[in-house]
Amino acid sequence: MALLHLMHDLAKRHDTRLFAVTVNHNLREGAEAEARAVGDYCAALGVPHDILIWDDWDGKGNLQASARDARYRRMAEWAEHLGVGTIAVGHTADDQAETVLMRLGRRAGVDGLAAIPPRTVRHGIVWVRPLLSVTRADLRWYLRQNGIGWSEDPSNDDNRFVRIKARQALAALGDLGIDASGLAVVAAQMRDARSALDWQTFLAARELAHVNxxxxxxxxxxxxxxxxxxxxxxxxxxxxxxxxxxxxxxxxxxxxxxxxxxxxxxxxxxxxxxxxxxxxxxxxxEHEAVRHLRSCPGVPWDGRWRVMPIQGHERPAKDLHIAALGHEGIAQCAEWRAAGLPFPVALSTPAVWRDDTLVAAPLVGAAQNWHAALQAGEETFFAGLLSH
The missing domain is CATH 1.20.59 (Chorismate Mutase Domain, subunit A)
Structure with missing residues (x-):
């Protein structure tokens, strides 16, 4: 609620349109009513509000991690539909401190202790966290001062979750001078160290790496x-x-x-x-990781390759599919060595098939008027070294 109120004020000052979204994870009683209450408050502010539902958890794995991943994915889809490129989320200095403690428990290095970044790009959306230097106590004070109500999530007291244990441990560490603001400073210093390491890694990559x-x-x-x-x-x-x-x-x-x-x-x-x-x-x-993947021509294969006829040639027949070259394809492609690829690399490259018959293998010298292109080319490999 505090983030919503602050962003509403900011949007008015900069004449920017604001949208709001709530994700209901269907994990506890009262969540639906709370989401509707946020919607009512948004309506009073004149802010369009949507409620997204997540009910896909199968009861396996880490509940909080699954809910977090689903939340980001659903919000990104919502933003793309609206043409929104940036989403502000409400992580606080307390969230940052708890994350640092949790990462310490996992013996994290520089990257882990950098904890929650103020800005990230995920699912094609820019995520910003304007409240990372503000504590929950500060936000509660702000809400009281402005006469704004809020709801407390009862799971915040459920010590079955590691984050809640970290929250309780943080409260006990105050006598040692270890508090949320101090750990937030540590995280910021680790981010600076990570940036320096990223830059050196980028320079090294430019000198010794390429994509083939x-x-x-x-x-x-x-x-x-x-x-x-x-x-x-x-x-x-x-x-x-x-x-x-x-x-x-x-x-x-x-x-x-x-x-x-x-x-x-x-x-x-x-x-x-x-x-x-x-x-x-x-x-x-790895060939085993893609051995069973199938897609139609023009549809991404393995999430990274698009295989299509070279422009100007006829549209592909409907009985064709894209799959890994594999041992069967190598056996039908005598010229594969001319491409200069190691045998295991060639195995996992995309090829065009008609049932069990190889039609084309664009990356190993048997293009047959077909073209295979990475959706994200070589420059994205290098750019990713600096994208934190």
Missing amino acids: AGAVVLQERRLRIQPEEIQRRLLVRALGWVSGNDYPPRRTAVATLMAALRAGQAATVDGCHALRVDEDIWVFR
């Missing part, structure tokens, strides 16, 4: 002389860019990958394969 057939190729010798943290960050970025995963692999998994590569061995992490070929390290999609 959707794989990230790293010059092994130049990579090896980089500080270990820069090596790690480059590999993490390569894995994320190739796999499309929203979250990076665990630090232990990356450490195992780095050890394997140093020993000249291949390794698989997060649906990606990494191996050394001559003087290069290739990070590419």
